[in-house]
Amino acid sequence: MRLIILGPPGAGKGTQAGRIAEHYGIPAISTGDIFRANIKNETELGLQVQEILASGGYVSDEITNAIVEDRLAESDASSGFLLDGFPRTTAQVVALDEMLAKTGSGVDKVLELVVDNEVVVQRLLKRAEVEGRVDDTEEIIRERMAIYHRETKPLSDAYAERGLLVTVDGEGEVDVVAERILAALGA
Numbered sequence: 001m002r003l004i005i006l007g008p009p010g011a012g013k014g015t016q017a018g019r020i021a022e023h024y025g026i027p028a029i030s031t032g033d034i035f036r037a038n039i040k041n042e043t044e045l046g047l048q049v050q051e052i053l054a055s056g057g058y059v060s061d062e063i064t065n066a067i068v069e070d071r072l073a074e075s076d077a078s079s080g081f082l083l084d085g086f087p088r089t090t091a092q093v094v095a096l097d098e099m100l101a102k103t104g105s106g107v108d109k110v111l112e113l114v115v116d117n118e119v120v121v122q123r124l125l126k127r128a129e130v131e132g133r134v135d136d137t138e139e140i141i142r143e144r145m146a147i148y149h150r151e152t153k154p155l156s157d158a159y160a161e162r163g164l165l166v167t168v169d170g171e172g173e174v175d176v177v178a179e180r181i182l183a184a185l186g187a
């Protein structure tokens, strides 16, 4: 099963990705987590991207695509994966298609978590308090939402045109949303 989870920052993608990945026995691959781990470990990549993450902007497609290609080449991703936070731009969609075409595979389904804009802003503000994430001040949160709507939201239409999009209401309790997702994926 090769899956993508789409949705605005704060939609609960990371939490739900973990559940879905466990259900299918596939790795959940989060580009945001990869970047944050590199920043924490002060790697060359981490130093390169830390200001971008702190500002709420997107890391370049070139850097991001290379990271994903490396990660998908690892053995645990050979029979399936769930991508969380990638692709985020049209160019990344093309790059992913090319990566998968090399092994004769493709994306099976794209899950979009739909959550009201103000609901996610409030969730992110709460998370900022709890986790102390540097990219979670209100100004940066609003910037991230604007970038999401401009750069990433159009991806759901592109995947819908291919007949791959599965849309799920992401509001409500974590367990309830998880059930909705598995039902929608036909798990």
Ligand code: AMP
Binding pocket: 009, 031, 032, 033, 035, 052, 053, 056, 057, 058, 059, 060, 064, 084, 085, 086, 087, 088, 089, 092, 135, 144
């Ligand atoms: P996330 O944890 O998915 O919200 O990602 C946190 C941050 O990492 C984003 O705000 C971006 O700065 C960066 N990032 C994660 N995934 C991507 C991607 N696919 N393309 C560009 N930047 C990304």
